[in-house]
Amino acid sequence: MTAEAREAGAREDSAADGGKPLDIALLTYKGNPFCGGQGVYVRHLSRELARLGHRVEVIGSQPYPVLDEGYPALTLTELPSLDLYRQPDPFRTPGRDEYRDWIDALEVGTMWTGGFPEPLTFSLRARRHLRARRGEFDVVHDNQTLGYGLLGDIGAPLVTTIHHPITVDRRLELDAAEGWQRRYSVRRWYAFTRMQKRVARRLPSVLTVSGSSRKEIVDHLGVRRDRVHVVHIGADTELFAPDPAVPEVPGRIVTTSSADVPLKGLVFLVEALAKVRTEHPAAHLVVVGKRPTEGPVAQAVERYGLDGAVEFVKGISDAELVDLIRSAEVACVPSLYEGFSLPAAEAMATGTPLVATTGGAIPEVAGRDGETCLAVPPGDAGALAAALGRLLGDRELRLRLGDAGRERVLANFTWARAAEGTVARYREAIARSAHRARADRAASAPRAAAGRPAPAPAPAPERAASGDDRRAPAVAPEPPAPGDDGSAPQTPGRSAAPANTAGVSSESRATC
DSSP: OOOHHIIIOOOOOTTTTSSSEEEEEEEOOOOOOTTHHHHHHHHHHHHHHHTTEEEEEEEEESSSSOSSOOOTEEEEEEEEOTTTTSHHHHOOOOOGOOOOHHHHHHHHHHTTTTTTOHHHHHHHHHHHHHHHHSSSSSSSESSSSGGGGGGSOSSSSSEEEEESSSSHHHHHHHHHSSSSSHHHHHHHHHHHHHHHHHHHHHOOOOOESSHHHHHHHHHHHOOOOOOOGOOOOOOOOTSSSTTSSSSOOTTEEEEOOOOOOOGGGGHHHHHHHHTTTTTTTTTTEEEEEESSSSHHHHHHHHTTTTTEEEEEEOSSOHHHHHHHHHHHEEEEEOOOOOOHHHHHOOOOOTTEEEEESSTTTTTHHOOBTTTTBEEOTTTTTHHHHHHHHHTOOHHHHHHHHHHHHHHHHHHBBHHHHHHHHHHEEEEEEEHHHHHHHHHHHHEEEHHHHHTTTOOOOOOOSSOOOOTTSSSOOOOOOOOOOOTTOOOOOOOOOOOOOOOOOOOOOOOIIIIO
């Protein structure tokens, strides 16, 4: 059904805000709901948008999003990549019969030369898909792809969520890198951030999840401040709720973290645990994430003799995760930086007392030190240990902070509020697009009345124009050789090892 047909009265019902129900295309190039915030965002936001009376079609690539059942207006359309980072064979070379078009060749060539292709290649596939379905959607919502393919005419107004600039991750990983080879590998992997920076500056409407992220987007990406709008996300407060029937496990500390991502600060929490156990021998840590076999966290566990005191759990269900958090005496967010921190909001929603750093937007979520959490500076194992020890030794303080934390989440950070705020920005984008269309028609009217046709728009170029590399292309280009450094692409199907990817983790980067 076209947008024109709906306007003619094919749908006369109204959404929760009294406006016309919207047809929304929600794009996500990664949808894993168990690792990384993007999949969690898509799952919960899409459900709440459907609850408000809108039709939501999630368009995603592998690992595909997991959507909640029971909502007929919520559907998933798979837009497959070559899935080059899948487990158990990440950085694989596809067989010749897997290649479908030049975008696939670009994807493989970029991976072979040490880059991360998926934001660009997903955007090109999404552009092709959306243009073929022109008129079916009222708005397109991109979940931080920021690829060239989403510039220009994609068939509907565009709204983009940027959780935080990935340039922050790049900087922190470079700071932690040892040796020139490792630093080169990090720079090559994050080469896609140059594209994201160019694209972000061209976007008409950007949503972000915190005031801290808004500032980072303006400062790091150069986006105009008036185009960036804060819509807080939150916890599923029906699922993440207190349950007195779940017993506390003495000494249990729980955290959600990717061990091989320096930004998450897990190594400082492991060091803090070693200090805490000198006064609280029962203290132990449960990490929701994959156990590392090498790297700083694995080395710290071995160095402090904590093999029996640090447990890693992965792939657990929502219900198991909630019960794990409920069973903890303390939840901890040790991150050096977060654009929002869903783990903080979810822990607080269960009534579990929180120790959190002041990195990035975490204070916006966790609240004031001593009122709704205990706050410590990022990267300070001694301060973490002191706060953890204080909470483990004071039951009354745990109860007070746990109750206050849940009240803060209920008042400020729910997915229902997030969906309402997002719909308001959708409607603004649609109105702005309609205004531009009317202005364009009005401008062409005098020319038509004088018998002179309006000038035809220039055709979209098939290839990127050469010249100043500092300007983003107006539409999706056919990119140069996948090496991003002038190297020629390999022949599809030819066996080749990827470029040096030492220290590049498919678990934390490619699968989340």
